[in-house]
Amino acid sequence: MSALRSFLAEGTAQRWLTGAAVLLSLGMILGLVLVVVEVAGSFFWPHPLVELELEDGSRLLGEIWDREPDPRAPGTQRVRIKVGNREVLGADFRWVRDASVRSRREPADAWLLERREYGNFFGFPERLESSDRRSEATSPDFAAALEDEVRAAGRLLDEDRGLRRKLDRLHAPVARLQARVNGALARGEQATALQAQLAEAQRREAEASLPLVQRLGEVHDLAGRARLIMRMAGGGEKAIVVSNIVRAVPPNALSTGARLTVYLDRWWEFLSGEPRESNTEGGIFPAIFGTALMVMLMTLAAVPLGVVTAVYLNEYARDNAFTAAVRLALANLAGVPSIVFGAFGLGFFVYTVGGGIDRLLYSDALPTPTFGTGGILWAALTLALLTLPVVVVATEEGLQSVPQAVRDGARALGATRWQTLRRVVLPYATPGILTGAILAVARAAGEVAPLMVTGVVKLAPTMPFDTTPPFLHLDRKFMHMGFHIFDVGFQSPNVEAAKPMVYATVLVLLVLVVVLNMAAILLRNRLRKRLRGAAV
Amino acid sequence: MSPLGPAHLRRSRLVDRVVAGAITTGGSLVLVAVTFLMVFLLAQCLPMLRGGDAHPERTVGASHEALAAFEDEYRERVTVLGRDGSLVTVDRAGQAAVGSLEGATPPLRQAVVSSPGDLLACEDASGALKVWSVRTAVRWGDAGRTISTEVTPTATLPGAASARILAVAGSAESPSVLLQADDGATLVSGEGAPARTLTLGAPAVAGALSHDAREAWLASASGLATFAVGDADPAAGALVATAPLGSPPTALALVLGDVTCLLGDASGMVTAWQVVSGPVAGSRVLDLAGRFPGTGPVRSIAISQRNKCFAVDRGGLVQIAHLTGRRVLVDVGSAPLDAVLVGLSRRFDGLFAVTGAGAVHRWRLDAPHPELSASVLFLPVRYEGYTKADLVWQSTGGSETNEPKLSLVPLIVGTLKGALYALLFSGPCALAAALYVSQFAPSRLRAVVKPVVELMAAVPSVVVGFLAALLVAPLVQRHIVGTLLMLIVLPAVVVGAAAVFQTLPGPWRRGLSTRSELLLIAGLLAAALVLCFTLDTAIEGALFGGDFKGWLLAAAGITYDQRNAVVVGFALGFAVIPIIFTLAEDAFSNVPPSLISASLALGATRWQAARTVAIPAASPGLFAALMNGLGRAVGETMIVLMATGNTPVLSLSPFNGMRTMAACIAVELPEAPHGGSLYRVLILTALLLFAMTFVTNTAAAVVASRLRKRFGRLAA
Amino acid sequence: MSGDLPVLETRRLHVGFGSTEVLKGISVRALPRRVTALIGPSGCGKSTLLRCFNRMNDHLQGFWRRGEVLLEGREVHDPGLPLEALRFQVGMVFQKANPFPLSIRENVVFGPKLAGVTSASTLEQTLQTSLQRANLWEEVKDSLGRSALQLSGGQQQRLCIARALASSPDVLLLDEPASALDPIATAKLEETVLELAEQVTILLVTHNLQQAARVAGRTAFLYLGQLVEEGETESFFSAPREKLTEEYITGRFG
Structure with a gap:
């Protein structure tokens, strides 16, 4: 009894407990920061593309995201692989049990295409087709040609955006009048004079925007011409319009320096870019x-x-x-x-x-x-x-x-x-x-x-x-x-x-x-x- | 002499006075703002507790014997059907236009209007049973809109001549009419459909039909019964349930949604009946769900097409009441004694009554929130489809006829539950940390810990909530046993290690610096954590058959939600720790060092010294710290919004989620129409939240200022 | 000498804060272009008395007063004499140097600027003469743009004097100006005060009797809110009339 009393009086346990509370609090904030920095910091780093050959002979190409114990078979592991190609495969992710993998490699000729729509595409390029040239993936200047085309498409998209902005500005007076007409009608008022004004404004808008609309059509036409033909890991080819590509990289073939460039470039895009795919891609x-x-x-x-x-x-x-x-x-x-x-x-x-x-x-x-x-x-x-x-x-x-x-x-x-x-x-x-x-x-x-x-x-x-x-x-x-x-x-x-x-x-x-x-x-x-x- | 120009001086003095006024005004603005905030919120939610008013409008009249009447949707005109087959339309100014009922042979024998006012059934002089559809037509023209009521014949039914019409319902294309019969009633429908007999054993005195005419309610002098009109038997309706009646019934009507039947009797009582499951499996019985007493026999019951309200005419007095709210909203004492028909306007913004002599009485109805009252918000309510009164928050009913359930109790309980779990974790942790930093640690450590804790306070709550929901919640779910184990193992390991440490020889013990002591504790904690999460599966397997969640459900009947109170306690605790820590640390630091030295x-x-001097002396400050923490935990929004699952269940289980008041406001207020009932209830919720934090903050401020005074004297 | 009209004068002045009475019927005078010292033990009310002349007490909570405070025969609370105008005329230097967190130049021209002087040349002129009169010019003339907070304690106090002089006051109130200074800085300050006394009337509060003896022409002794004795410094120290005075100056209390 007295031992307990002296133990309590000495207060080591109490001191240690309170110290533990301090450490716990600090640990929580530290843990939070570390988790965020770890996940966010590594996200933009170009991860290797892994090709898995499964027991049933099918092949998957993608990035390994997660590894955890298989809930259905205790003692074994499974991986979550991001396979992309959403419009073909339906879902972005697949769970693959380790046991079902027959072979695994990191092909140097696998490319990752970041796209404006449908998320990432993983595959092997076959050839690049545009109005004036055709470049086989095996040719030495393929990478440069693709980059040229992506850049050219980017310029066209810029022009497209500029044209749309101009059109929006031309439309502004019409929109204002339309709102007034709608308001008047909703309130049950006469709107004849306003409607006449609106018609006049619409006429003027149509007149002024005609050349812009024509140019917009041309731009669309031009942007749709260049196509990249890709072969998918599971077989089959897919043509991808180059103007849909934000960035094309062969992650497995990149040097560390090149990876760093891609990494920084992705951060920059994240900080300065517009969001895509309802905010789940692009920038903020x-x-x-x-x-x-x-x-x-x-x-x-x-x-x-x-x-x-x-x-x-x-x-x-x-x-x-x-x-x-x-x-x-x-x-x-x-x-x-x-x-x-x-x-x-x-x-x-x-x-x-x-x-x-x-x-x-x-x-x-x-x-x-x-x-x-x-x-x-x-x-x-x-x-x-x-x-x-x-x-x-x-x-x-x-x-x-x-x-x-x-x-x-x-x-x-x-x-x-x-x-x-x-x-x-x-x-x-x-x-x-x-x-x-x-x-x-x-x-x-x-x-x-x-x-x-x-x-x-x-x-x-x-x-x-x-x-x-x-x-x-x-x-x-x-x-x-x-x-x-x-x-x-x-x-x-x-x-x-x-x-x-x-x-x-x-x-x-x-x-x-x-x-x-x-x-x-x-x-x-x-x-x-x-x-x-x-x-x- | 000074170079002072008096003009210059006058100017500076004037500027000084103006600025002083401006600053005093500006400074008082805070008080004004807080007062205004309270008053404004109060003013925004007060209208909902008011029942309603009916303002009488001009009584206008047609001079013929009236059988029925309808009002258009915009409440502009009332059309009165006379026995002579005339349709007299009067507007509010009393101007009348006369037409006649197309296809009817006057004089009419009887006429009945459907409950929504969209069908009219008549027996005319030829004894034929005919149905007209009644529709509000709106036309847009140069002069704005014109509104008219169109009454068009749709069907002639094979009715038994001179049977009393009890009710009419259905669509305009295929209407159904309920007719009195000797042993009950007959339901006749259009388009060659057979008449169905509904057998009651006595003539039906009153009857009502659901909107689709698939259900019929009948009341005889001694009993109430409900029938289902299915396809199984083409000749008869199936009796669903019956109940005996004490007083002779006079009126029957179905409340919007066709779940509840209202029955008025000669004693003046209106009773509400619902079909519920009986004691025998599969059986159905009629259950008395509510009573609305009054004096004078009930003449008729009119149903609102907007909500669960109804109007009861007792001859000279019309009461408008709400079914689930169980309260009378308006007493209209100026009603005529001999109304043949009382109707509620389609948009629940008016009431009209037509006397036998054709006089039209109208009232403008102002009852914007009939479903709300203090008892609805805070006491159990028996909603339609419930067998007993319950506390439920379900702000959208899913369909027009399903009323929103707005009990604040689940939200208040959820809020307190979240705050409680948060304080259970953060309170001991933060107070202990503050004690260590102020009493045991060297000031160097304090200089590090304080700014770090301040940064902890600055972490946006949306970040904490995100991590709690998407990182911690799945982890806890996977390692629930390990997590619970941690609560015991962590302190036990530290205390045990301290006990071992104390038995070591003196020189060893004294050789331990604060830094290495902290490192040692950190190591112990890490080891304990690893221990918890490795033993996790083994213990779950040994004690709970490998599935804690399944065991929980089987043994205690508790379900496990991924986003639950444990996760919220942890995440909200993270947000509250810095607040409690900072204030508690201040309280400890303000204890005069001389007191501690004296004790040492x-x-x-x-x-x-800490236990006998520092803790008692700082206890008011610690209380204030906890109160502030509580205030923050109660009002925190994003964390609970993201980490609770947001289900408004009334459960105190640590493994269930909840919905707090703050989260509820954040999710539902953007969607709540301005001025609507939900809007006002949410504003009331905000006001309650304000009041709760006002109490905790003021308590904390008062205690803290007392403390300051006490030590102010002591230090002086 | 005694025929001169007093520049500062109080008549049966009672001053207090709330329920405490600090000054209990004091009548005292300061003659033109002389240094008058107010001495007495701590808490005797000498600083309160000093602060009556530029109405600094008015800002303190619970302040009240009865009796008259006259500046050149005119009541300082005269509604026709604005508070600010009074303070342009009556400068003050505080116990602890309180330079503004501005440059030396801005500190000195603070008063003139308040008074509406805008001409740069006038301000420069004022700056130089004030600093010269405060014996600070030589030390700071090359660094007028430096922050005043970087000066030493003695320099700061002389800067405060220069700042007060820049408004060309007729009267200077000094509230124990040397109490926070070392002996060398104190000597320099006293020298400055003596020089200034040739042009302005100075009222000096001190509890340093030697300082009073060195600097003041006249001395008044306050004890517990009452004026015990007032007279020419020489006679005051050599032949005090009151027993209390004698006990105080011989160091038996205080």
């Missing part, structure tokens, strides 16, 4: 852009208001019940679940304010809402409310680091309260304000729930900022990295194939948030050091 |  640029723009709008609203609130609390407020109420409100604002802000944002910003704006300024288009539906502005304002306490707390810390003596000095020279604030206190508190802004940005970049109800979408046809006047479209819906993770990870038809993409998005988001937070922590530490110095 | 000086070990 619109999501990054949407996140950045939304966060910027949010900062414009949250930082000034947050700074003013902090200044009020720290410089102007007297120590009374009202100030206590403001502080309590602030503490609660910080603790309110983000989805509650979402609900408020939807009810107030979208339906009340947005609906009001629509009735006042966009009544032509009603009942189709303009601002009365979720959009980037409302999402930004909602998040501004959410991040306000972050800005206030950090700014207050910055203001508290300004020694009272400095304020007195300025007042004694005859400066008014505002002059003191503007010329001495605020410059001194800048790091605090900056810390607050950074933390607010980091918080907003990772927040998803309130956005889901105030205007984020999985795929936005247009960016909230583009070359169509008035350039910044605050009423538009937008894409967001956090929502992208949720959507692709949970609601895409092909979650397994898209998972590594999501990990890559997670990595980007994580890096962004961690870098921002580290910057804020560093800034704040500097501020705190000064605060301690001032207190001495 | 009296010969206490570090642990005894």
Whole structure:
């Protein structure tokens, strides 16, 4: 008994247990980071293409993704192989039991084609056919010829995109008029005059767009000419239109340097490219852009208001019940679940304010809402409310680091309260304000729930900022990295194939948030050091 | 003299005053915003608790004896059918247009309108039984839309002359009419279909037909019965179930969806009946599912075509009530005493009554959320198709006639369950970590741990949720035994190792630096983890026959969901640990070091000093930390959205998922029509969430400020 | 001498914060172009008294006052005399140097800029003369753009004096300006104060009796919120009239 008592009194066990808790917490965050970096980091590396010959004589070509114990035959393993060729094979993945594999090799002449549609294609090239040449896969200049064609097709696609953008711009006035006509009809009003205008606008559009449409046809025709004939591992040939190919590589034949180039190129495509195949392939640029723009709008609203609130609390407020109420409100604002802000944002910003704006300024288009539906502005304002306490707390810390003596000095020279604030206190508190802004940005970049109800979408046809006047479209819906993770990870038809993409998005988001937070922590530490110095 | 220009000074003083005003206003804005947020949310959800109002409109009249009436879908005109075969259409201003019922020989003997108001069955002077279809026609012209009610003959049925018409239903092409018979009723249909006898043993006093005329309900003076009109017997309907009645029935009607039959009797009671499975397998019985008492015999019951509402006319008083909500929404006291027909508008936005003398009374009905009430949201409700009252969240019924079930209890329980499991994991872990960092570890470690924990707090919850659902959940599913084992083995290994360590000779023990101690613990943890997951299969095989999930279902009747409370507890715990840790660590650090030193000086070990001084002194702060953690766990959205499976089941089992309030708002609010019932319920959910976190945060803030004051004095 | 009109004067001044009364009916005077020292033990209210003349107490919570505070015969709370205008006239230097986190130049021209001086040449002129009068010019003339926070403690305090002088005040209030300085910096500061006394009226709070004796022409002794004795410094130290004064200056308490 006394041994137990002395054991408990000594407290080694308790100390170790608490230490274990620290290690467990650190281990969790470390584990999270490692998993994300491992999966996302290796995803873009060109993996070898493996050809398996099975017991029944059939052959498979693809990338090995997974290895796990076979649930049906304990003690043996099975692999998951990505076989691609979706339009031929149906599914992207196959499970293959180790026992059923007769032979396995990594053929150097196997090529991986990343395509705009139907995902990856794995196979052996036979020949390249275009209008003016024909190149056998065995010929030495095949790789160069294919690259030429892919590049040429890329240029055509660029032209295609440019033409479409021009056509969209030509269509804009027609679309606007159409919306007004639809609105008028839906409200049961006369629309004869508007319909006449619409017809005129349509005539003008048709006239102006005729040469563009012709050129578009030519481009299509040209882009469809070059074809790559591929032989599949399981037998059979398949012709692939070169303009459908994003990238063609023979992964097994690449040197390490070439692999690195492909790796970096894929990262670049991921960061700067448009999404394909309902977000499961391609890039996430619109999501990054949407996140950045939304966060910027949010900062414009949250930082000034947050700074003013902090200044009020720290410089102007007297120590009374009202100030206590403001502080309590602030503490609660910080603790309110983000989805509650979402609900408020939807009810107030979208339906009340947005609906009001629509009735006042966009009544032509009603009942189709303009601002009365979720959009980037409302999402930004909602998040501004959410991040306000972050800005206030950090700014207050910055203001508290300004020694009272400095304020007195300025007042004694005859400066008014505002002059003191503007010329001495605020410059001194800048790091605090900056810390607050950074933390607010980091918080907003990772927040998803309130956005889901105030205007984020999985795929936005247009960016909230583009070359169509008035350039910044605050009423538009937008894409967001956090929502992208949720959507692709949970609601895409092909979650397994898209998972590594999501990990890559997670990595980007994580890096962004961690870098921002580290910057804020560093800034704040500097501020705190000064605060301690001032207190001495 | 100073170079001061008075004008310049006046300007700076003016600017100062203006800025002071602006900043004070701006600063107060936060208070305004929070107050407004609450008030706004409240204002958005309050309308749903209001029952409804009926505003009387102008009474207009046609001066002939009325038999029946219909209203168009847009509630513009009421058409009154007179005994003389005339159709008088009156609009709200009282202007009347007169037409006549095509194909009928006046005077008409009797007329009955179907429950949705789309069919009219009449027996005319010739004794022929004829059916007309009633349709609202909308035409668009230069002057906008014009609305008219078209009454067109569709069928002449082989009815027994002068039998009473009880009900009419079916499509315009093949209508069916229920006729009174000596021992029950007869169902006659068009297109040469045979008449079917429904035998009750006594003449039916009242009857009702389902929309497709495949089910018939009959009430005689002493009993209620329901029949199925199948293809098995072309001459008769099959009796499904019967029930005796105490009071003579006066009216019968089927609530939208044809599941519930309402029966009004002479005592003024309206009872709701449903067919349920009987005690004998395969048998069906009639079950009394609800009562709506009132005074005065029931004259007629009108059915809403939008929801589960109905209007009961008791002569002078019309009550509009909701079936599952079990409440009366509106009492219309201004109703006429001798209405031959009372109808609810198609869009549930009006009520009309026609007297025998042809006067048309109309009311505008304002009851936007008839299905909602405090008891529906928080108490068990017996929905149609349920045999007992239950707490269910199912916001979309799947079809028009299946009503949404909006009980908040499963969501509240789900929220608390998620938060509870999260705190069970994160609370001990974070508090222990804070104790170690503040009391046992050198300050160097603190300088490392604090920023790392802050980064942990900064990890977006969508990331945590993603990993929890797609990485942790399958892992836990595969190694569920190992995971549960971990909860015991991990602490046991550490404590056991500490016990062994303490028996070592003194110099060995003292030679251990903090760093190597931590390394040692890390090694122990790693070993314990490996142990858990290697023994995993063996133990599952030995104890649970190799299949824990199967064993669980067989032994305890608990199903196993892949995304369950264990996974959520872990993932949500990950998000909550930094919050509890940071605040708890602050609380420990704020305990004046002099107190600890005093305790150590009296010969206490570090642990005894921590237990007797640091923990009691910091306990209010620890409480505040836990409260803040709870607030975060309750309100966290993305993690639970992704890792819970999102099924609103009412279960506390760790192996089942749940749906929390926050997740429910996130998923359903974007789809909820503005101003609709679901929208308001979700806003109420948000408000409740706000209130819950308001309580936890305020409690935490109050406790923390008391703590500050206490140590403020102590430090001074 | 005593025929001169006092620049600063209080009459039966009572000052307090909330329920505590700090000054209990003090009447004291400072004569033009002389240094008047306020001495007394800590907490006797000398700093509070000093801060009455530029109304710095007004910002403190619970402040109240009865009696008169006069600047050149005019009540400092006169509504016709704006607070800021009063402070342009009455400069102040604090116990601990409080340079702004700005450059040396911006520190010095802070006051003139507030007063609306915009001409660059005037500002440069003010900058130079103020720094010269504060005996700092030679040390900093080549690095006027440097942050003021990089100066040494003594330099910072003289910069604060220069900053106060730049507004051309008639009166300078010094609140234990040397208490945080080493002896050499203190000597330099005292020298500056003596030079300044030729042009401005100086009120100096100190609990360093030697400093009062070295610098001040007149000395007033406060004890527990009351004025014990006031007079020419020489006679004050050599022949105190009050027993309390004698005990204080001989170091028996305080």
